[in-house]
Amino acid sequence: MTERWRVAVDRGVCIGSGLCAGTAPERFRLDAARQSHPVEPEAEPADGVLAAAEGCPVEAITITAVESGEAVFPPEE
Numbered sequence: 001m002t003e004r005w006r007v008a009v010d011r012g013v014c015i016g017s018g019l020c021a022g023t024a025p026e027r028f029r030l031d032a033a034r035q036s037h038p039v040e041p042e043a044e045p046a047d048g049v050l051a052a053a054e055g056c057p058v059e060a061i062t063i064t065a066v067e068s069g070e071a072v073f074p075p076e077e
């Protein structure tokens, strides 16, 4: 089975910078309140999604591997 990632944006933390949507526009959108959300909550892994999570200035984006449940970002200590 192909690996899939579950992507979540903590809306209480997101400051609406738009960086994630700029980095991976096919995977993140800003809503009318300038809050980011994943276009699909579960989708195939992509470098742009990881780059967006790493680039978020407030670390509002978390990525979890669906099958294993392991944290992709932020990585577990």
Ligand code: SF4
Pocket (backbone or CB within 6 Å): 009, 013, 014, 015, 016, 017, 018, 019, 020, 021, 035, 036, 055, 056, 057, 058, 059, 060, 061
């Ligand atoms: S980069 Fe982070 S703070 Fe900026 S819109 Fe995306 S989730 Fe929100």
